[in-house]
Amino acid sequence: MEKEKTDGSARRKFLKFGLLAGGATLAGLGIQQQLHADTIPPSGKKIKLMTADGKLVEVDTNHMHHHVAENAISNLQARQGIEGKKFVMVIDLARCANARNCVEGCQKMHHKKSPVEWIKVNKMQDARDSAPYWMAQPCFHCDNPPCTKVCPVDATFKRNDGVVLIDNERCIGCRFCMAACPYNARVFNWGANWGKGEDSTASPNACVTTCNDSIETSLQDKMGTVSKCDFCVDMARQSKLPDCVTSCPNGTLFFGDANEDVVTNGEDTFRLSELIRDRAGYRYLEELGTEPRVYYLPAVERQFPFEEDKEIHNPKE
Amino acid sequence: MIHQAEYHSLTEEEQRQHRREIRDVVLRPLRHTGLLGKLWIAGLIIVILIGCYAYYLQLRYGLKVTAMRDYASWGLYISNFVFFVAISLVGALISSVLRLTNFDWYRPITRIAEIIAVSAIIFAGLIIIIDMGRPDRVLNLFTHGRIQSPIVWDVIVVSTYLVTSVLFLYMPLLPGIALCRDQLTEKPKWQRWIYKVLALGWKGNHGQWKIMKRSIAIICILIIPLAISIHTVTAWLFATTLRPGWDSTNFGPYFVAGAFQAGTACVIIAMYAFRKAYGLQKYLTEVHFNQMGKLLVFLCLIYAYFNLNEYLVPAYKMRGAEGKLLNDLFTGHYAPLYWSVQVFGMALPALLLLWKKARRPLPLAIIALFVVVAAWFKRFLIVTPIMLHPYTTIQNVPPNWAVYFPSWVELAIVAASLAGVLLIITVFSKFFPIISIWETLENEGIELEELDNPTKAAS
Amino acid sequence: MTYKLKYRISLLITALLLFLSITLLAQDSTQATIALSFSQTDTTKTVHAMLTSNGKPVAGPEIHLYVQSLYSLLPIGKVVATDTTGLATFDFPIDLPSQNGMLTIIAKLQKDEKYGSVETHAAMKWGVTTKTELTHWSDRSLSASREKAPMFLVVASILIIGIIWFTIIYVALQLLRIKKAGKMAKA
Secondary structure, eight states: OHHHHHHHHHHHHHHHHHHHHHHHHHHHHHHHHHTOSSOOOOOOOEEEEEOTTSOEEEEEGGGGGSOOOOOOOOHHHHHHOSTTOOEEEEEETTTOOSOOHHHHHHHHHTTBOTTOOSSEEEEEOSSTTSOOEEEEEOOOOOSSOHHHHHOTTSOEEEOTTSOEEEOTTTOOOOOHHHHHOTTOOOEEOOSTTTTBOOOOOOSTTSHHHHTTSSGGGOOOOOTTOEEOOOTTHHHHTTTOOOHHHHHOTTOOEEEEETTTTEEEOSSOEEEHHHHHHHTTOBOTTGGGOOOOSEEEEOSOSOSSOOOOOSSOSOOOO | OOOHHHHHTSOHHHHHHHHHHHHHHHHHHHHOOOHHHHHHHHHHHHHHHHHHHHHHHHHHHOGGGSSOOSSSOSOHHHHHHHHHHHHHHHIIIIIIIHHHTTOGGGGGGHHHHHHHHHHHHHHHHHHHHHHOSOGGGTTHHHHSOOTTSHHHHHHHHHHHHHHHHHHHHHGGGHHHHHHHHHHOTTSOHHHHHHHHHHTTTOOOOHHHHHHHHHHHHHHHHHHHHHHHHHHHHHHHHHHTSOOTTTOOTTHHHHHHHHHHHHHHHHHHHHHHHHHHHHTOTTTSOHHHHHHHHHHHHHHHHHHHHHHHHHHHHHHHHOOHHHHHHHHHHHTSTTHHHHHHHHIIIIIHHHHHTTSGGGGSHHHHHHHHHHHHHHHHHHHHHHHHHHHTSOSSOOOSSOGGGSOOOOOHHHHHHHHHHHHHHHHHHHHHHHHSOSSOHHHHHHHTTOOGGGGSOHHHHHO | OOHHHHHHHHHHHHHHHHHHHHHHHTSOSSOOEEEEEEEEOSSOEEEEEEEEETTEEOOSOEEEEEEEOSSSEEEOSOOEEOOTTSEEEEEEOTTOEESSSOEEEEEEEEEETTTEEEEEEEEEOOSEEOOOSOTTTTSOOTTSOGGGOOHHHHHHHHHHHHHHHHHHHHHHHHHHHHHHHHHHTTO
């Protein structure tokens, strides 16, 4: 009798916890949707989640922002690219206000920390008397890439979907691609765990292990190799926008498939050709002939007045 | 050295005496090493060991132990590489170009030039591997190499040039090795065995001479385009990029001209060092220094011409980022270094050496030293300042990322590579005659038949 | 577990379930549907959206037209309010590219006070098939991978390297001849 009673109460306990957890998940997801647009610093607010194997874990709320680990993509697939896509990005300089959320979002996504930046936000001033503006610069994934031309071991390559990737297993660290890129898009891993951000995912079954599965995941930075912005192609396979695009509070970056002629910043969607035509889109340093896949919309009719940087970024290694 | 007519006026005994004298003098350094020589070798070895430790640190902690960062991603290793490739061209210049002309005075110098070339190109290859972030993957160059990449072209031409230069060093050395085999009977067994094997059974008979001379003639012709290629391809490592300052059509000839100049200066220094240390005054005479001095003036002037094209023309335009770079070189951060290099390494030598008194051995060697040191710094000025002037200004980086001053690891490794080159040359001169005896004698008009029996001639 | 605690937990669960049901079911009190029909001529494409509720046409609410794209919905034209017959007509772009010509067209009534949110999908082969490949990806070029090196470069390098190394090996073989010539002269 005694035993039955304890068994029964244990089961009830379990059920109630389960319901609580389930409800909490839904509520948590709801909250997460609300706060989707802004990046969330580690809130310290923990949530109990049930993992697939029945364990109850505590995870910080912003970690549900992470993408789901993908299945392994073979090297050949990674070199071919996602079929039928031609990725392109448009950056609206009229909106860029040096919020640097794109920088931080990208760093969080790829487990990097300052001063390693795959997307840079630079102050630009075209002429001595012209107005300065802020410009976000990821890798442009050029159609005539100077970097893939010079790689001696075919470690960096152009794919059919427009993306230029790096195979960190093959790179010999000669840094010729870095010398060849006129936009300084590439960074080097000068030491072990160079610029490696704190592994904010408490649970070990998150990204890090499974996300080393293919060249596309770009989490396999090795010491002595080169890395750079990868247009988040692993997210693209799950129809998710890159982190820089979704992190920007002003919707500055637009991303999409040129084959569909559509770009979006998560909220607004435009036809790529119309956007470039109507807003006089151009490419940075077009005269170099690199044919970038990132278009810029000039900083006219700005949404924010230009403000100088209030703080020094990346003060130390 | 005596002239042909003079030689034939001697009696047979005196002629034999003359030949014996040459052999004795040339073989003396192989027989014993003075205290200075021993200290020199010990010093070089110490520098190399320090460099090895520095490289161990680099392998363990990665390239962050250098001062290179994302913007100045090519630093001292690459400029040192360019310097070594430059020096190694002199082998082709002296041994081949001058051989094809009828300037006989250079003949004793050929081996010095060739060993400088070989050791420089060996260390050029080594320093490039040292610069790699993943030297454990160096084989990828061969298994996954892309023929479109200038680095692959460089690997191909440098290894081809190395093999050709070794052949070019070895073949004319055969009579010398045979001499060592026959004369240096007091040496340890292993050394005598090396001589025996390397001598390839050299007897000095007519058939062997014929084959050897023909082979040398073939290499002479082959090595000139090879030498020009190695430095042109090295120049293209920079010229094929879109960076302001490197994006120049002038780079190939500019580098080759600078290479000949710097290499010649190196040979002059080596000539002076061997002359002094090994008492070779009779074979590396004031005439030789005079001629080398004239050659150096000529090469300095040619290099000055290419420098003019390289700097004056962009300076006339002052285009964008290139303009900023030139300002930095001419009047800014790098101005002291830039002008010292141009004045002391090029303009002043060309001027001073027009004066015959300056072409005497010691003054010439000092001026040549300035030229070589300036050449090394010039290579630095070609590589790193350009990287610190990209199209988009450097922003939001730690302060040490926007400048470049080499760390002790880089300096130690570079010093070790220089010491390595000097060590190879020194050790070579201790094992093999540094003067090409048969060529010296041939220059004097002594027919080769008289060299047929070295043992007979030595008696 | 104490009785009090049990009570609190059940209360919490009930509250949660209630909250969920309200949000999920609060959508509509009145049902409405959109029916899509399409017409085209040589030079134009038109989409007709008919808004009805319980069989009766609804005039006034604004309908949005979208096309489904990879990450989001591309708005087509401006919002059009339904006319008295409940019909909203949209001009559809004739040059919208699509991989196989298929487009998913979506008409939406968004957050209407009375009818809530209503949405309809339809698939039409109104896309212009474009070349989906990058123009020069499979060409031989300097920036391509190693298998696709330009022909002139491959041929020239093989020729040059071949000729030079042939000469070098020939010269190196002369060394063997020298050795042999030495042996012969021994006698």
